[in-house]
Amino acid sequence: xxxxxxxxxxxKDLQLFFSDRKAVIMSFAAPILIASFFxxxxxxxxxxxxxxxxxxxxxxxxxxISRSIVAAIKADKTxxxxxxxxxxxxxxxxxxxxxxxxIIPAGFGDAAGLAFFNGQNxxxxxxxxxxxxxxxxxMVRGMLMGHVIEAVSKEVFTGSRGGxxxxxxxxxLDASDMPADQKQRLRDVLNATRNLEQGNATNGxxxxxxxxxxxxxxxxxxxxxxxxxxxNPYAHSFAGMGVQFLLFAAIDLGIGILxxxxxxxxxxxxxxxxxxxxxxxxxxxxxxxxxxxxxxVSFTFAIVVFKVRVTGSVPGFLMVAVATALMASNFGLLIxxxxxxxxxxxxVSILATLMMVMLGGAWIPTFFFPxxxxxxTVVVPTRWAIDGIDAMTWRGVGLSGAVLPTAVLLxxxxxxxxxxVWQFRWEES
Amino acid sequence: MLQVNNLxxxxxxxxxxxxxxxxxxxGQLLGLLGPNGAGKTxxxxxxxxxxxxxxxxxxxxGERMHGxxxxxxxxxxxxxxxxxxxxxxxPTDNLRFFGGLYGxxxxxxxxxxxxxxxxxxxxxxxxxAVKNFSGGMKRRLNLAAGLLHDPDILMLDExxxxxxxxxxxxxxxxxxxxxxxGKALLYTTHYMEExxxxxxxxxxxxxxxxxxxxxxxxxxxSVPPKPGEQPSLEAVxxxxxxxxxxx
Ligand SMILES: Nc1ncnc2c1ncn2[C@@H]1O[C@H](COP(=O)(O)OP(=O)(O)O)[C@@H](O)[C@H]1O
Ligand SMILES: [Mg+2]
Numbered sequence: 001x002x003x004x005x006x007x008x009x010x011x012k013d014l015q016l017f018f019s020d021r022k023a024v025i026m027s028f029a030a031p032i033l034i035a036s037f038f039x040x041x042x043x044x045x046x047x048x049x050x051x052x053x054x055x056x057x058x059x060x061x062x063x064x065i066s067r068s069i070v071a072a073i074k075a076d077k078t079x080x081x082x083x084x085x086x087x088x089x090x091x092x093x094x095x096x097x098x099x100x101x102x103i104i105p106a107g108f109g110d111a112a113g114l115a116f117f118n119g120q121n122x123x124x125x126x127x128x129x130x131x132x133x134x135x136x137x138x139m140v141r142g143m144l145m146g147h148v149i150e151a152v153s154k155e156v157f158t159g160s161r162g163g164x165x166x167x168x169x170x171x172x173l174d175a176s177d178m179p180a181d182q183k184q185r186l187r188d189v190l191n192a193t194r195n196l197e198q199g200n201a202t203n204g205x206x207x208x209x210x211x212x213x214x215x216x217x218x219x220x221x222x223x224x225x226x227x228x229x230x231x232n233p234y235a236h237s238f239a240g241m242g243v244q245f246l247l248f249a250a251i252d253l254g255i256g257i258l259x260x261x262x263x264x265x266x267x268x269x270x271x272x273x274x275x276x277x278x279x280x281x282x283x284x285x286x287x288x289x290x291x292x293x294x295x296x297v298s299f300t301f302a303i304v305v306f307k308v309r310v311t312g313s314v315p316g317f318l319m320v321a322v323a324t325a326l327m328a329s330n331f332g333l334l335i336x337x338x339x340x341x342x343x344x345x346x347x348v349s350i351l352a353t354l355m356m357v358m359l360g361g362a363w364i365p366t367f368f369f370p371x372x373x374x375x376x377t378v379v380v381p382t383r384w385a386i387d388g389i390d391a392m393t394w395r396g397v398g399l400s401g402a403v404l405p406t407a408v409l410l411x412x413x414x415x416x417x418x419x420x421v422w423q424f425r426w427e428e429s
Numbered sequence: 430m431l432q433v434n435n436l437x438x439x440x441x442x443x444x445x446x447x448x449x450x451x452x453x454x455x456g457q458l459l460g461l462l463g464p465n466g467a468g469k470t471x472x473x474x475x476x477x478x479x480x481x482x483x484x485x486x487x488x489x490x491g492e493r494m495h496g497x498x499x500x501x502x503x504x505x506x507x508x509x510x511x512x513x514x515x516x517x518x519x520p521t522d523n524l525r526f527f528g529g530l531y532g533x534x535x536x537x538x539x540x541x542x543x544x545x546x547x548x549x550x551x552x553x554x555x556x557x558a559v560k561n562f563s564g565g566m567k568r569r570l571n572l573a574a575g576l577l578h579d580p581d582i583l584m585l586d587e588x589x590x591x592x593x594x595x596x597x598x599x600x601x602x603x604x605x606x607x608x609x610x611g612k613a614l615l616y617t618t619h620y621m622e623e624x625x626x627x628x629x630x631x632x633x634x635x636x637x638x639x640x641x642x643x644x645x646x647x648x649x650x651s652v653p654p655k656p657g658e659q660p661s662l663e664a665v666x667x668x669x670x671x672x673x674x675x676x
Contacts, residue, residue, distance in 0.1 A: 012522070019517040264511025268574065271477045272530035273502040302603035367443020395512070 001280050009282030010289065013378060017290050018254070019026040025293040027249050029247050032301050035234065035241035038363070042233035052080030056089040056101040065109025065133045072147040073102075079143060079312050090128050095163035097233065099133035100140040102126070112152045118172065157196060166194040232394045234306035239389035240362030242298045243324060243382050246291040247353045253287040254349065255333030258342045276426060280333060284358070284417065287329025295321055312392040315404030320388035323409035327381050330413045333420035356382045381412040430455050430613045431476070431582050438471050438484035445471040447637040448485070453582065453613045458604065460628030461617040464670055468637040470510055473586050476615070477507045482669075489582070503531060506580030510587045510617075512567045513574070516560035520570050523559060523575055531578040547571040548606070550599055560671055565596025572600060576607070583607065584615045589623065601627060608658040621662040635670045 017023060057073065059066050074081045084092070089101035103126035111123035125144065129137040156162045170190050173183060260266045269279055302308040310317045339345030357363065359373075360382025366374050377383045388405030391397040431453040438446040446468040453459050463469050474480040476487050478494065487494045488499045490563055516525050521542055528538045531600060546552045549569035559567065566590060575583060585604075589597045604627060605612060624645070631648050633641040641648055645662070652665045 004534050005530050008526050008534075011529075012518070012526040015522055016515060016517055169676045257515070264509045264513035265479070265515070267479055267507065267509045267511070268498075268527060269530060270479045271502065271505065271507040272527075273498050273499050273500055274530060322529050427481065428474055 002274070003223040005272070005274055005278060006285065009279075013253075013256070013283070013286035014290065017252075023249075023252055027245055027290075028297050030238040031238070031241040031245035031294065031298045034137045035237040035298060035302065036306070038237035038241065038332065039232075039234035039302075040367075042237065052076075052078055053138055053139060054080040054082070054098045056082050056084050056092045056098050058084055058089040058101070058103045059110040060086060060106045063107075064110040064159060064161050065113060065152055066104045068151040068155060068159075069109075069148055071153055071394065073144065075148065076143060079140070081346045086126075091237060093128045093130050096130060099130040099136040101128040102140070102144065103128065109152070109155070110165065112148065113161060114157050114169060114172075116152055116156050117165070117169040117186075128323050157193060162196075163194050163198060166190045166416070170194075207323070209300040211354070230311075230394060232308050235308045235384075236365055236390055238298055238302040238306075238308060239386045239393065240357065240360075242295040242355070243328050243385045244357040244362050245298070245362065246295045246325065246328050247331065247357065247382070248350070249291045250287055250332035251335060251346065251349045251353060253283065253290065253329060253332035254339065255342050255346050257283060257333070257336035258339050258345060261428075262342065270428050271386045276421075276424075279423065280417075280421060281335065283336075284326070284329045284333060287332050290329045292321060292325035293327065305378050310393050311396035313397075313402060314392075316397075316399040316406075317389065317392035319363035319402045319406045320385065320392060320409070323406040323413065324388075327385070327409045327416065330416035330420060331381075334416045334423075337420040337423040337425070356380050358381065362386055363417040372375040381409060384408045384412075430490060431615070432488040432491075433472075433476060434485050434488065436475050436487070437474060437483045438468075438475060439478060439483055445484045445637050446475070446482075447450070449634065449637070449639055450485075451639070453477055453615055454476070455581070455611045455613050456608055456610055456617055457629045458627050460624035461615060461630045461634065462619065462621075462624055462631055462666065463617075463634040464619055467634045467670075469634065470586055470633075471637075472603050472634070473615065473617060477505055477584060478502050479507075503578060504576065504581045506575040506583045508572050508575035508583065508585040508588050508591065510590070512564075512571055514559050514567060517558065519556045520546060520557055520573070521555045523570065523576060527574045528577050533578060541577055541579070546577050548576070548603055549573045563596075564591045565593045565642040568592045569597060569600060569603075572603060575635050580612075582615070584617075586617050587619075588616070589618070591622070621666060625662050633666065633669055640669050641665075 017027075024314070055073075057070060059070050070081075073079055082098075086103045090101055091096045093101050104287055105124065105126060108123045108125065109148065111121060114120075115122045125148070127144075129139065129140075156165060172188055172189065173190065176183070178186070257266070260269070299308070303310075335345060335349045339349070359377045359380045360366075361369070361377070362382060366377060366383065366387070369377065384405040388409070391401040391405070395401075433451050435444055435451065436449045449468070449472055451459065451461075461469050461472065461526060471480065475482045478497070478499070488502050492501060494501045509589055514599060515526070518526075524542045524545065525538060528534070528613070533541060542555075543552065546555055551570055551573065554562070554566065556629070556671055559570065568591070572585070572588060592600070601623075604616070608614060616623070616628065616633070628645055630644055631641065632639055633648075641651070643651060648665055649660045649662065652668050654660045654664060658664065
């Protein structure tokens with residue numbers, strides 16, 4: 001008989017859910033819309049690399065060395081270079097058109113060449129950046145360093161300015177108060193440099209010393225357990241939004257119990273010969289089914305439309321999903337146990353849920369969090385849900401990777417359920 | 430059939446029900462009469478198993494009712510004071526759910542649903558959403574939901590509040606019919622004329638205490654009318670409970 005009652009409860013809750021068009025849209029369309037949006041943002045952030053990070057370059061120096069720097073960064077496919085004036089370079093950053101502008105000040109090339117030998121009076125390269133996009137500043141800074149060193153060293157060793165700069169450095173060296181033996185060794189280096197350059201000039205052929213360059217190239221390979229795996233920003237955004245809206249559905253479940261209480265319906269349930277466990281169990285079961293459904297529907301959409309794949313383990317994915325749904329539905333029961341009026345309870349629980357999903361990395365992946373926060377958020381169940389789903393989808397981790405998140409989520413489910421049973425008000429009047 | 434002994438319930442310092450006893454026989458309608466806040470709903474809730482009494486007990490056919498899953502609960506049907514219905518669903522789906530809570534299913538459930546809907550005159554609205562129903566229709570469906578599992582004892586907590594005269598009359602006819610079928614009815618109200626029309630016995634409670642427990646005739650005889658006035662339950666009631674406002 002308990003089973004018949006349980007089935008009746010689940011069936012009724014499903015009917016109620018589908019009879020409320022707003023709830024259905026909220027649970028199915030909203031996560032899909034928002035996750036698509038987040039996915040496309042994180043997706044295009046990755047793909048700007050293909051077209052190159054747009055930067056503005058103003059060359060006020062316009063010397064041999066600076067021109068060769070400009071040529072090198074123009075040839076770099078990871079940068080999309082536009083040449084302009086210093087004013088417009090600054091203006092473009094201010095307006096947000098580009099995230100970084102490079103201004104090569106007058107005299108930069110020669111000063112860099114001299115500093116190359118003596119390490120003193122280093123000239124400044126002016127990087128104007130958008131403070132909201134510091135990640136791109138870092139990338140541009142790194143790429144510039146390589147190009148500047150290459151251009152300067154090449155010119156110093158083999159170019160037309162090299163001899164002049166070596167001469168100047170020799171004069172500075174004579175004037176300096178360095179110990180005599182050190183002076184001599186440096187003088188040898190500078191003389192050799194000058195000879196190299198002079199030899200090039202008279203022979204008309206360059207010796208095979210093109211200057212310094214990064215002494216390695218990079219082979220990039222995504223660190224994935226499964227060759228099919230690969231970062232799909234939609235996998236993460238659908239995990240995040242799926243979990244967020246799954247929790248919203250759980251809130252509706254909790255509020256639904258409060259409404260049933262308010263409307264006297266809970267009296268009918270209590271007057272039937274059913275145990276408290278059956279009543280709460282029925283609610284937990286229907287909550288689990290509804291929340292699981294919202295998650296699976298949005299993931300099905302992601303799989304069909306955005307080619308998200310469960311590259312890890314499908315049973316593992318389902319384990320994490322079911323454990324997440326159970327955690328959420330017991331969260332709903334807890335809301336019903338602690339809440340008084342439906343209105344006030346809704347506000348507080350939405351706030352709590354938003355905090356949980358934010359800290360769980362639903363909006364911004366947790367790897368953007370500072371280290372202490374990444375550690376601290378393991379106390380948030382949503383973190384385990386999202387990490388678990390990420391592991392099973394784009395990270396391609398096998399079934400074993402689902403065990404810990406599932407266990408932790410079941411632990412949270414037990415905690416929430418226990419608190420709910422403990423705090424639930426059974427007296428009806 | 431139903432025997433209630435010395436029930437007591439306090440909410441914090443407020444004693445809502447204090448030493449209430451009553452008995453109810455098959456085919457009998459007992460009117461539980463009292464002003465607002467007298468403790469009628471609290472009494473009914475304890476009998477239906479929604480509230481645990483601080484003291485006293487509820488006996489059904491001589492057996493003490495105790496615990497959430499006690500099968501004796503099936504003998505009792507509750508028609509709550511609130512319109513305890515899912516507005517979003519139709520009467521059939523509402524009743525299917527309520528029947529399921531009592532372990533009913535399949536054809537037996539379908540037949541029971543058809544019968545109670547016919548009894549309360551809602552058979553032709555079986556598939557319409559309850560939210561479009563009038564107050565009277567909802568009250569009738571509320572009654573049907575309490576009757577669905579065919580209880581022997583029916584507890585009706587102010588079942589006619591906010592109801593048009595036609596629906597009220599229909600409900601009374603339903604109750605007369607149930608009485609004739611041997612059901613025991615406990616009927617709380619603060620409307621005198623309902624009790625005058627239907628009650629075999631009247632229990633008057635106020636401030637949680639039983640202040641009269643008698644047949645209607647006995648009750649009318651117990652308080653002699655003022656010179657020149659007809660004996661009326663209202664006069665008796667006001668004499669017993671005083672004339673102070675209660676809300
Ligand atoms: N849950 C509750 N908490 C505190 N007081 C309550 C509660 N329910 C009822 N009461 C109080 O108990 C008294 C009896 O209430 P009730 O049984 O609903 O009266 P009636 O149904 O006769 O109007 C009232 O004073 C009411 O305010
Ligand atoms: Mg009442």
